[in-house]
Amino acid sequence: MITFFTACGVDHHQEKELAYTDLVDRLMNMKSLAVLPKKGEKSAMWSSYDRDSKIDRAGNYIDWAANIDGLRPQYIRKEGENEVLAEMQGPGAIVRMWSASPKKGKVKIYIDDQEQPVIDESFIDYFKPSIPAFDFSELVYETNAKGFNNYVPITYNKSCKIVAEPGWGQYYQFNYITFPEGTKLEVFNPELADSHQKALSEVNSFFKQNMGESPYAEEGFKTTSKTVSLKPAEKKSVVLEGTGAIAELRIKIQHKTAKNFPELLRKTSISIKWDGSEESAVWSPLGDFFGTSPGWNEYQTLPMGMTKDWMYSYWYMPFEKGAELIFENEFQEPVNLQIEIKHEKLTDNIENYGRFHAKWHRDLKPLPKERWPDWRLLETEGRGRFLGTHLLVWNPKGGSCSLGGPGYYWWGEGDEKFFVDGETFPSTFGTGTEDYFGYAWCDPSEFERAFHSQTQDNDNMGYQPVNRWHIIDNIPFQQSFHGYLEKYFPNEWPTQYAAIVYWYLEPGGEDNLEEVAMNDRYGYEIPFEVFRKDSTRVVEGENMKIVSNSGGWGTTENFANEKLYNTVSGHKILLWFPQKDKENSLQAQFAWPQSGHYTIYANVVKTDKGGNFDLFLNQKKLGSLDLKSRDTLTTKKVLLGTINLKAGIQNLKIEANGEVVDHPQPIKLDYLEFEKK
Known part of the structure; x- marks a missing residue:
């Protein structure tokens, strides 16, 4: 098995000099994610969102539901016939590119005020092995569900500008990260130095051949194995003492072939408390916690997955004064869990680390009418990192992409909007819910990649479970993170959302998400019978x-x-x-x-x-x-x-x-x- 960092080695995100291989390491360095962000760390995105959406100086939301993404002018400005799609100040790196419809028109990336572009390719070739830097099939690809993605880091020290010639295509997202002032980055070269080639190849090989296996080195870990048998209405705990960190959590459920297994997974819950706290930092129905629902849907991504027998999590979870994992059975039959926890003593300064949080919810308090169609995903206060979400959509009617008021969009039309540290306008403003999850064009096809997945295909007329993990593109915040998804279809359509959100938060930060009662987490879906003619006629x-x-x-x-x-x-x-x-x-x-x-x-x-x-x-x-x-x-x-x-x-x-x-x-x-x- 390939490994990329030792159990105790960690990038504290404060180095003044970063080699290109250090950036590549962040594609799968799960331990590094737990380090609280330093001042000056940022993550943001340029996209082709509908620029009719604005917030005026008085704080009023103007055309906040505008939805002609990619059809109105989708650029910052024009330079002659060319369009400036993105413009960043360094030091930083582009860490994700996405498009729904890249074409043959050239897209040029200029870095550090250079007159010649470091990359000058047709936009469609940004998602193919067109240059040595893009010749990695697990980092540069089109998903089964029509989304084009590129996760190869492109570094710059002073500035970066992305300019598109006519005919480049339609729809784009460029996620980028910014480092503290004074950080010096090794210059990106599309031809790749030998060390850069080797680092990217190792990550690509792991994603291709070892996905689902632990990304951690084996040495230094202790394994705690427990069999937890829960009678109906029973609750039991597994306790770890001292200062340490959980790196792997694996759970097997006996008798998982039962007809009512989806009910068991939703009515059995996991919660985790850190450092003797009375409040849970993690609470979720058990199946949802591992990134897919309803039921057991086999898939494998970098941090989470379900194999034939096991559910696994590789999020790194530090603690100072012990950890308590609590399992509760609200199912009508006994539930038997086989649990494996790999953990280590933490020798680094615990003050450097956040605490892992993960909470499941459905409909939180609605926002004011002028914020429609925003749907609360996560609002948290303090310092930390946003890591992503598993979203389960219940949409039995399907839905067209026609334009109009509430109920006149396909469910996936909604943009993600992420406000960081009290921003007056979101630094991440997306182009569509399916675009956020890395696919496109309403395509319900199943896919699984390291950083995102779609684990069922019900032809967009039923359940649609999707994941997006922010690893290299995690979103650091110093004061607050407020994240929203646009939701055009109302619950009574019926289109209903359930989400589990994952993030790190400093001790004492505000996590206001609470446990969800049984009636609101199982059997909440509004039924609907689709009109169909007799298939024999x-x-x-x-x-x-x-x-x-x-x-x-x-x-x-x-x-x-x-x-x-x-x-x-x-x-x-x-x-x-x-x-x-x-x-x-x-x-x-x-x-x-x-x-x-x-x-x-x-x-x-x-x-x-x-x-x-x-x-x-x-x-x-x-x-x-x-x-x-x-x-x-x-x-x-x-x-x-x-x-x-x-x-x-x-x-x-x-x-x-x-x-x-x-x-x-x-x-x-x-x-x-x-x-x-």
Whole structure:
């Protein structure tokens, strides 16, 4: 196993000189995270957020729900035809880049007032092995869920400016960290010195081959193993004495194959108290604490995960006067836990370290109306570091990306907004909830990487559990951290959030999150039954496969407008835009199980600006669709014709009929219905 630092070695974040390898070490140095930040340490982000959102001098929130991220001007300013995307003063380092749609236009990174850029590549190539510094597949990648990410540190001492040429793409985030004044950083070289190459390769290899294993060196640790058997309504503790730190916490649950296992994980809780405190610094339902819910979802990231048998945590948890881990069973049956704790004596000055906090909550006190749609994630006072969150979304209806008031967005539209040390405007202002978690375009696909994951795929219509860990990009604060996620859908939609937040806080800092009663943490989800047509009679548009497209954009993953949810089956449609001066033919395939002679109907969405389309099935023209309606938005079932079908794969072709204008209206096909003659 590869290891990168010893059990007692730690970077106290106060060195006046930092080698590039020191920055690479921070990609997985879990112990270093526990060190309280020095003055001058900062973390912030430039992004393509909608700049109509402002806070005026009087403290009023102006257009705070603005949501045209990436479509309004998404830059600081223009220099000729080029756009300045980010501008930082050093010493510091870019530690994360993200985009939903990087294109071929060049993006140039200038450091330390140099006339020539240190990197000059097409933006899409920032997420490929285009230069030696980006040739690390676990640090530079596109997730299964369409998000482009780059975690290779890029250092600078005086300044950094990121400039984009026309055609660079759409949507961006650049996370950066700033070091105390006077810190000197080794200059970044995209060709990589041998030592830099070696350091990045070792991290990349660990993430690729050893993910889920401990990132700590083995020497110096003591293992405490306990079997804790809990009767219903019983509570038991595991106690560690003296001054030390927990580095690994692993828990196995016997009989985890039970049908009601998700209930067990939510009704069994873990809490941790440090230094004899009466108050818990950690409290969470047991499963949620380990970064996924509901139930047992196997995944592996750097600090947290669930394997076939074990849940694991590698957060470093220092204490001065002992630690008490408390397990409580509010489940109706006995719960048996096998617990392994690796811990060490702490030889460094305990004053350097914060205490680990992790709290689960649902809906905290709502903010004033002018703050809509902000949803409280964490508000804490004191000195510490924000480490990230596990968010569980309950969203059974799905949701479109249409614009409007409450309830007219897909749940993932909400930006993250992080205010540090009393900022009047957030130094981190995101572009979308899914963007914060490292993916894009509403894609529900499962993925797991070192710093983020999505552990279930319910097609955006049910549970959506997502994680984001801030390791090298942790957010230090000296006085306070106030973090929010925008939540456009109200609970009654129903769209409901539950989150566990992780952070370090100095002893005596303010953690006002409390334990959550059973009725509010289990069975709180508002049920909803999605309208669906009989699957033996229809083929849903979203279940078709697009095999060719000579027109504009087409997808089978689009949600209909929410106003049509009582008449659009499954809430999703096949959506296709014809495009001016193109052939405009789309072909899709689907399977039909039974041969016969059928009358075929199409359920379509019609608008006051609808177009005309011809439909062909297996090369036979079925009929034409006139999608224009006096109503602004309606659905209609249209008779197409009759046809003989053989069981197997069927080929559907859609062609635009008539002139295609500059702003054509799409076809929105809900389903084809087959009535056997």
